[in-house]
Amino acid sequence: MVEKIITLENVSLVEFLGPDNQNIRQLAAAFPGSKIISRGNEIKIQGQTAVISRINEILSALLEHYHQYGQITDKTVSQYLSSADEDQQDRLLAASPDVILFGAKGGIIKAKTANQQRLVDAVLRNDLVFALGPAGTGKTYISVALAVRALKNKEVKKIIISRPVVEAGESLGFLPGDMKEKVDPYLRPIYDALEDMLPAEKFKLYLENKTIEIAPLAYMRGRTLNNAFVLLDEAQNTTPSQLKMFLTRMGPSAKVMVNGDRSQIDLPTKQKSGLIQALDILKDVNGIGFVEMTADDVVRHRLVKQIVQAYDKFDVQMQKDQANRPPREYQPYRRPNGPGMAAADPGRHPDARREDDGMQDLPVNHEQL
Structure with a gap:
């Protein structure tokens, strides 16, 4: 396990670390395999070399943010943690083309x-x-x-x-x-x-x-x-x-x-x-x-x-x-009165019923209402 100490200079510890050191505790929670300890104006980091490097990058970014805006909130820490995750993913993507x-x-x-x-x-x-x-x-x-x-x-x-x-x-x-x-x-x-x-x-x-x-x-x-x-x-x-x-x-x-x-x-x-x-x-x-x-x-x-x-x-x-289905026989269109068609009665309405169709005329009621 490697150890690194970061000294905070020209920084209000209360504004940077947050009430009851909540900002540092939030950072430590994001890296459970390491230890981050705040004592006075020093922050001690213990863990694997790669993890310490990432924590150091985030703390450096937070310090820069503090000097620019004058304060650090828990939301600020979350944003920089998220940004660090994306940067880490980009490095992994570059190393893993698949x-x-x-x-x-x-x-x-x-x-x-x-x-x-x-x-x-x-x-x-x-x-x-x-x-x-x-x-x-x-x-x-x-x-x-x-x-x-x-x-x-x-x-x-x-x-x-x-x-x-x-x-x-x-x-x-x-x-x-x-x-x-x-x-x-x-x-x-x-x-x-x-x-x-x-x-x-x-x-x-x-x-x-x-x-x-x-x-x-x-x-x-x-x-x-x-x-x-x-x-x-x-x-x-x-x-x-x-x-x-x-x-x-x-x-x-x-x-x-x-x-x-x-x-x-x-x-x-x-x-x-x-x-x-x-x-x-x-x-x-x-x-x-x-x-x-x-x-x-x-x-x-x-x-x-x-x-x-x-x-x-x-x-x-x-x-x-469908490929094996035999083709349908061609049947030419035949006009009424054309070849092969029975002649139509010119005096008969086309919708009229034939007399030999088996239907009988219905009785008609002649009673007056």
Whole structure:
């Protein structure tokens, strides 16, 4: 165990240490494996070398803050402790390239499958990436983590995340609440991911100052998205014109991701998916990355993988059945009075009942009321 002594000069001990040394006790509580003892104008630190270095950095920052503002509160200590944690995470990220991000509670966020790692690598190499695959493969979660990392590394100035709002059985106009309350349920998975990755106060601040913007796809029209990490989720539910509109918003310093699942298209039956069309149109364009996820990348409950595989098997069988189904015989349209059709009585109304249709005339009541 190493020991270090810091001498406080030109400092009011009561204002710096806090009532009953509460500021130092709060600092000591954040490093339970070490000892921080305050005696007079000296602070003695005992612990491992790396821990002592971090405590020394925080105390130096607090001293600088005191000389600038004249006081230290417990809230000030909390802010500098939080800042120190982020600095430590940044150093760990630099030393561990496979780690994407540290979550709000300190958990490590990184690729868990080979295809998830391919997605991370594709985003590093390309400014536009399409991530495709079934539910549960981590497309949204990994994409949001990459966006937060880019923001923390100051590679972008803001994060913009969007989803198409596709009505499922109910019209938005009949749902309760204002427009934000109507569309927020569609964007809930995005909020959940961000809340896992950012402290609550910082996430709230980012939303208020528009550093992070979460909005329906329709809100992207007419904008130029620059110096931003832009994510379009659930892209299989875009129309061709919507997806073209989104892709053409891309500014010169933007990083764009488009996520989708071909098997979960919620558009009307006759409406073509913009994602399916875009994959065909853009497949040979240089500088665009395409990453295909499979059921093997599912990281949810083990049953999700089996469900996805069962549906894939069912879809393959349906395609085979349709391919083997004999074509319907062609039957030309025949006009009334045309060849092969009985001649119509020109004096008879087309809706009139035939006399030999087995129906009898109903009796008529001639009584006067």
